[in-house]
Amino acid sequence: MSSALDSVSPSPPPSLPPSPAPVLSPHLAPLRRSSRHAGPPAKLRDYVCSSVSSTQSSALLPGLTKGTRYPLTNFVSYHRYTPAHHSFTAQISADVEPDSYSAAAAHPQWQDAMDSELQALTANGTWSLVPLPRGKTLIGCRWVFKIKRHSDGSVERYKARLVAKGFTQLEGIDY
Template sequence: MQFNDDSNDAVQIVDQPARISTRPRKPPAYLSDYDCPTLSSANTSCCTPYPLHSYLSYSNCSDSHTAFCMSLSATIEPTSFKEACQHDHWQQAMLAEIQALERNKTWSLVRLPPKKRVVGCKWVYKTKLNADGSIERHKARLVAKGFTQIEGMDFFETFSPVVKLTMVRFLLSVAVSHNWFFTPA
């Protein structure tokens, strides 16, 4: 778009067509060891440049695995709150998440200190599937946008109360091998 000022009072907007490159396209050199069809050899009438059915076959898979794979591509998860609000099952999932956060006392309402910013949040949606491809449940998570925080200003230390089961097993095996005993305080 260009703005042409023909007079002092009126501004006219002139649309120009998008420029299309005439430079020949070629794949990157690091892909020369792989069989990668280029855009020019792909079927241009299809909306997908590399349709999976051209490269994969479900003929050797079991019926349940094929059904599971088909259900993965048939399931559409919302990417925004506005999209999720249009479906009752996602509204129920968000309500269940809010109730779980309140039941676990995840947060408490406090006044915002002066010169501090609020850390925003976002809904993340995931459809949980059974092994046969049927929908087990719809899961909604309310997550904080921690990437907006600045170290030393918004937070001073980090704390993540997460432990992997392999670490618990390791510590128990070390304790048993050294005959350590737990004595409650």
């Protein structure tokens, strides 16, 4: 005996809309570790710090690395360099470039460098003094100091540059 149910072919199940892929929150995602070698960049391989060795720098300059989490002097050693190289490095490190006008104004060589820069700017007609239009703001400037050296490490000259703080400009307002 066959029933009516046997003659009816089963209908396919109703199709459901595709469900979106499950979204994992960042804190539940598995942590993937890189298999890449994590070493210092190649450009820093020949980096030399200004003190002669880590033991001498900590004894001579106790406050120099204060606040530095991983001072470079703990990882760099000069034991393979000649005494001539030690003295060359010490000579280079002895000259300090000032980071502000007040620090530079105390030294005559930096005063001369600033005077020559101002004379060069005036001779080239770099600027002219005009009244400031109403509603406009001034762009500040600052001094940048650099010691230029010969190939043997001796000082060629002290260079001072007066540069505009262009990063403070707003389009349509300052330019």
